[in-house]
Amino acid sequence: MRKLLMRLVAVTVALLTVIGGFNVYAADNTTYTYTVSVDDEWVRTQDAYIPAAVYAKEIGLSQPEDLFYMNGKLYISDTGNSRIAVYTIADSSVEFFGGEELKAPDGLFVTADGTVYVADPQAQAVFVYDNNRKLKMTIGRPDSYLFSETSLYAPCAVAVSSVGNIFVVGEGAYEGIMQFDYKGEFFGYFAANKYKMTWTERFQELIYNDVQKDQLLVRTPRPVDNIDISSKDLIFSITRSDDLSGVSYASTSDDTLKMHNMAGLNIFPKSGEMKEEWNFVDVASGPYGNTFALTQTGIVNEYDNQGDLIFTFGGRAYDNDRNGLFTNAAAVDLDDETGVLFVLDQDRNLIQVFYPTDFAKLTHSGIAALESGDYENSEEIWEGLLSLNGMSQIAHMGYGKSLFYQQKYEEALEHFKIANNAEYYSDAFWELRNEWLNRNIGYIFIGLLVLAVLIIVISVWRKKRKKGIESEKKPQGSIAPVKRFFKETAYIKTMLRHPIDGYYYLRRSEHGSVLTASALYILFFAVYVLDVLGRGYLFRVLNINKTNPASIVVMFWIPLILWIVGNYMIGTINEGEGSFKQIYVSSAYAFAPYIILTPFNILLSYCLTLNEGFIVNLGSMFIIAWSACLLILSVKEIQRYTFGETVRNILLVFFFMIMVIVAISIVYLLFGQLIGFLEEIIKEGVYRAGH
Amino acid sequence: MKKFLNKHSVPILLFPYAVLFILFIIIPTIAAIGLSFTDFNTIQMPNFVGLKNYISLFTNDSVFMQKVLPNTIVYAIFTGIGGYVLSFILAWMLAQMTRPVRTVLTIIIYAPSMTGGVMLSTIWTVIFNGDKSGYLNALMLKLGLIDQPVAWAQSDKYLLSIMIIVTLWSSMGIGFLAMLSGITNGNTELYEAGYIDGIKNRFQEIIYITIPLAKPQMLFGAIMAIVNTFQAGGVGTALSGSNPTPNYAGQLIGTHIEDYGFLRYEMGYSAAISVVMLIFVYAMSEGAKKLFSSDD
Numbered sequence: 001m002r003k004l005l006m007r008l009v010a011v012t013v014a015l016l017t018v019i020g021g022f023n024v025y026a027a028d029n030t031t032y033t034y035t036v037s038v039d040d041e042w043v044r045t046q047d048a049y050i051p052a053a054v055y056a057k058e059i060g061l062s063q064p065e066d067l068f069y070m071n072g073k074l075y076i077s078d079t080g081n082s083r084i085a086v087y088t089i090a091d092s093s094v095e096f097f098g099g100e101e102l103k104a105p106d107g108l109f110v111t112a113d114g115t116v117y118v119a120d121p122q123a124q125a126v127f128v129y130d131n132n133r134k135l136k137m138t139i140g141r142p143d144s145y146l147f148s149e150t151s152l153y154a155p156c157a158v159a160v161s162s163v164g165n166i167f168v169v170g171e172g173a174y175e176g177i178m179q180f181d182y183k184g185e186f187f188g189y190f191a192a193n194k195y196k197m198t199w200t201e202r203f204q205e206l207i208y209n210d211v212q213k214d215q216l217l218v219r220t221p222r223p224v225d226n227i228d229i230s231s232k233d234l235i236f237s238i239t240r241s242d243d244l245s246g247v248s249y250a251s252t253s254d255d256t257l258k259m260h261n262m263a264g265l266n267i268f269p270k271s272g273e274m275k276e277e278w279n280f281v282d283v284a285s286g287p288y289g290n291t292f293a294l295t296q297t298g299i300v301n302e303y304d305n306q307g308d309l310i311f312t313f314g315g316r317a318y319d320n321d322r323n324g325l326f327t328n329a330a331a332v333d334l335d336d337e338t339g340v341l342f343v344l345d346q347d348r349n350l351i352q353v354f355y356p357t358d359f360a361k362l363t364h365s366g367i368a369a370l371e372s373g374d375y376e377n378s379e380e381i382w383e384g385l386l387s388l389n390g391m392s393q394i395a396h397m398g399y400g401k402s403l404f405y406q407q408k409y410e411e412a413l414e415h416f417k418i419a420n421n422a423e424y425y426s427d428a429f430w431e432l433r434n435e436w437l438n439r440n441i442g443y444i445f446i447g448l449l450v451l452a453v454l455i456i457v458i459s460v461w462r463k464k465r466k467k468g469i470e471s472e473k474k475p476q477g478s479i480a481p482v483k484r485f486f487k488e489t490a491y492i493k494t495m496l497r498h499p500i501d502g503y504y505y506l507r508r509s510e511h512g513s514v515l516t517a518s519a520l521y522i523l524f525f526a527v528y529v530l531d532v533l534g535r536g537y538l539f540r541v542l543n544i545n546k547t548n549p550a551s552i553v554v555m556f557w558i559p560l561i562l563w564i565v566g567n568y569m570i571g572t573i574n575e576g577e578g579s580f581k582q583i584y585v586s587s588a589y590a591f592a593p594y595i596i597l598t599p600f601n602i603l604l605s606y607c608l609t610l611n612e613g614f615i616v617n618l619g620s621m622f623i624i625a626w627s628a629c630l631l632i633l634s635v636k637e638i639q640r641y642t643f644g645e646t647v648r649n650i651l652l653v654f655f656f657m658i659m660v661i662v663a664i665s666i667v668y669l670l671f672g673q674l675i676g677f678l679e680e681i682i683k684e685g686v687y688r689a690g691h
Numbered sequence: 692m693k694k695f696l697n698k699h700s701v702p703i704l705l706f707p708y709a710v711l712f713i714l715f716i717i718i719p720t721i722a723a724i725g726l727s728f729t730d731f732n733t734i735q736m737p738n739f740v741g742l743k744n745y746i747s748l749f750t751n752d753s754v755f756m757q758k759v760l761p762n763t764i765v766y767a768i769f770t771g772i773g774g775y776v777l778s779f780i781l782a783w784m785l786a787q788m789t790r791p792v793r794t795v796l797t798i799i800i801y802a803p804s805m806t807g808g809v810m811l812s813t814i815w816t817v818i819f820n821g822d823k824s825g826y827l828n829a830l831m832l833k834l835g836l837i838d839q840p841v842a843w844a845q846s847d848k849y850l851l852s853i854m855i856i857v858t859l860w861s862s863m864g865i866g867f868l869a870m871l872s873g874i875t876n877g878n879t880e881l882y883e884a885g886y887i888d889g890i891k892n893r894f895q896e897i898i899y900i901t902i903p904l905a906k907p908q909m910l911f912g913a914i915m916a917i918v919n920t921f922q923a924g925g926v927g928t929a930l931s932g933s934n935p936t937p938n939y940a941g942q943l944i945g946t947h948i949e950d951y952g953f954l955r956y957e958m959g960y961s962a963a964i965s966v967v968m969l970i971f972v973y974a975m976s977e978g979a980k981k982l983f984s985s986d987d
Binding site (some may be wrong): 073136194197202205206430434437438441442445500612615616619643 | 745746749750753756757760761764765768792834835838892894898980
């Protein structure tokens with residue numbers, strides 16, 4: 001027994017090392033790493049970064065604002081001490097410079113040749129030092145006519161492109177990012193944020209005159225807070241939607257992280273489609289087009305070049321100084337070669353170092369391979385990653401894309417479907433459908449030809465036959481119920497072609513039966529369920545796995561029953577002439593177009609891609625409109641109303657439906673309260689009786 | 692001689708028209724069908740290639756399948772059905788007016804379809820101009836709806852919608868005139884009779900009297916609408932100033948034929964597309980005939 005147990009433990013350990021072989025430090029990590037699941041929710045994944053070391057704890061930093069990594073050295077703007085610290089990682093040595101000019105250095109940037117750019121909002125200048133730490137240039141307030149006299153000039157972040165253009169962010173500078181050439185000459189603004197007007201403001205804008213507009217508050221867009229520049233000279237900017245002090249004026253996390261192209265436009269996905277935080281403080285771009293964004297609370301989000309979230313980890317230290325958590329995170333940067341992350345903690349005056357795990361490295365190499373077009377390689381990598389975390393959206397997308405670009409559409413389709421990405425799914429499906437068409441085009445042509453010939457032959461044959469039996473007429477009279485049922489079902493045809501006449505005969509009770517109507521309602525429900533749940537993936541309304549069947553039943557039957565009952569009740573008090581039976585039957589016939597045409601629409605939804613998707617949507621709109629018209633006509637004809645009365649009646653029925661639903665829910669709630677109250681009393685009684 | 696002329700008056704009177712019809716309609720159509728089975732580049736003799744053009748149209752021409760066909764369907768649905776319904780409503784409304792007013796309004800409404808090309812460049816290109824002097828841009832900038840001018844006619848997002856609007860504006864053509872005459876020339880006594888028989892309002896009047904009366908003209912209007920819709924395409928080219936239209940956003944079957952026929956000189960392929968278009972138009976016209984056939 002003991003032996004068996006030992007063996008079991010050994011096997012488990014061996015398994016764990018095989019499966020979890022990517023992170024040996026798993027137990028040491030302070031926070032979990034999360035990613036986005038295929039259902040667009042947070043899901044825990046393997047640790048991506050491990051807090052491994054703490055730097056610069058002993059060098060006496062004070063309220064540091066920014067750090068920058070370059071060639072084995074960490075440049076830190078030691079804001080409280082008005083100087084720049086350079087920390088060499090290899091031997092933990094430190095040097096300081098810039099004490100004379102600097103007042104409160106904030107953002108800094110270092111180019112590969114060792115030139116240091118320091119933005120100092122208090123000194124109102126950007127200082128440029130050469131690699132001997134000698135002051136080379138000072139960029140003071142621009143005197144260009146492009147720069148307004150009332151504008152603030154308080155540089156707080158700086159980035160330099162590979163050709164030497166200097167991008168400067170000013171505190172409260174809502175005009176955008178200031179752009180200087182390599183000589184420090186101002187030549188304009190870049191990538192300004194936009195002010196989003198609320199609907200009230202738009203309305204004011206429309207109707208107020210100039211005097212009234214002047215009295216309104218000045219509306220300024222949010223200023224940019226921080227920037228970084230990638231190796232490909234793409235600018236990343238951060239715009240907090242909220243004051244860090246918590247005084248909120250627009251508490252959304254829309255467009256807080258942006259990637260700008262040369263024109264200054266944001267090329268990350270639009271707001272709402274990206275997982276962003278409102279309190280970002282710094283951004284750092286990685287070597288594979290990936291981006292790291294840090295929140296003040298110490299959460300690090302890593303994004304790929306499409307703006308999709310790869311990992312998120314880190315967090316705030318509430319009561320103790322644990323490694324990997326922050327009291328007040330201020331800046332993030334990384335070593336492009338090793339992928340090591342450095343995060344500055346402003347309150348604790350130190351730098352925490354995060355090492356990427358093999359898992360993170362593998363993910364990065366997968367992204368890099370995908371971007372460079374090495375799809376065979378990336379397929380292998382993403383397949384491996386998928387086996388580690390089958391819930392990860394980014395892994396499914398990565399694997400799917402690798403397959404897609406290798407023209408393995410069928411497999412790619414599967415993964416796009418799992419990752420819930422309709423656009424890629426549609427593309428893959430298009431390719432598959434095209435292949436199928438290519439293979440079968442001959443048969444399709446032949447089939448069409450045969451069909452055409454058949455149609456012509458049949459129509460000719462029918463014409464001949466019609467002539468022969470023109471005089472024969474069906475006998476009228478009482479018929480068996482089964483026959484009557486079929487006859488009334490066939491009456492749908494008249495209903496579709498001549499609705500007004502159709503309802504006229506229905507009212508005269510020459511046609512229509514309760515049995516047929518009931519069958520129609522059941523069919524209607526069946527088609528509705530099929531329409532809502534059974535469409536092709538691209539046009540799906542509800543996901544079958546996430547839908548409560550009871551809710552579909554309730555959503556369907558309650559409005560329908562309320563409609564019929566309400567219609568009858570409102571009709572009787574408003575001089576309507578329809579009996580309950582007539583209303584029941586006529587409403588059923590109104591849904592005939594939906595019952596007959598929707599199955600075709602559903603079939604179509606399996607053959608079409610998003611490209612032609614409007615056909616399905618237009619089709620279902622058309623079907624619904626037709627049914628709605630019939631329903632309105634049914635009220636009009638059965639109750640013998642004029643058009644105006646019909647509209648009034650329908651509005652009243654809607655009002656009735658809403659009131660009944662409200663009443664039912666109130667009663668339901670009160671009933672719940674009553675039951676709870678009774679339970680309490682009984683419990684109390686039992687308790688008292690017991691003592 | 693006179694006897695001979697009298698006896699054969701029908702073929703003799705028909706002769707000039709028949710010659711013209713055969714020369715300019717029948718022969719080109721047959722030639723196009725013939726050419727669609729060849730590859731013809733207008734310089735060398737055409738080679739017979741069988742169904743190759745048709746097969747590659749439906750399998751290899753991704754522009755046709757991804758852009759042209761969907762565009763044409765959207766365009767046809769909106770301008771065909773929309774324009775048709777609109778011209779019926781307008782014709783009916785005009786028919787309610789007194790004669791002088793009706794005449795003036797008819798000319799005004801009919802005018803755009805006569806002057807098509809000129810008006811297109813003078814009105815619509817100015818309205819949808821891509822810089823801030825364009826009327827639409829200027830208006831929207833003033834209202835603060837956009838913050839920089841939009842190149843409406845050159846953007847693949849808006850081109851098709853603009854084409855639809857412009858076409859609807861100029862769709863009150865010959866079909867509209869036919870319907871107007873169909874409605875106004877109906878026997879007015881029928882309406883009085885209808886009221887005696889229990890017609891209560893204008894809506895019933897339209898359903899039970901106007902439409903049955905104007906059925907032949909409405910059929911004519913429908914077929915004209917279908918043909919116009921499929922033939923059109925010049926609108927997109929004229930608005931955006933290029934063929935192919937930007938990102939194929941406004942590419943219709945008509946422009947696609949032009950693109951292959953007169954820009955790439957692949958006449959055989961172009962002929963195949965036009966045969967496909969012919970089949971579409973024929974099928975739709977048959978459908979319209981079914982819908983408006985007076986015996987049902």
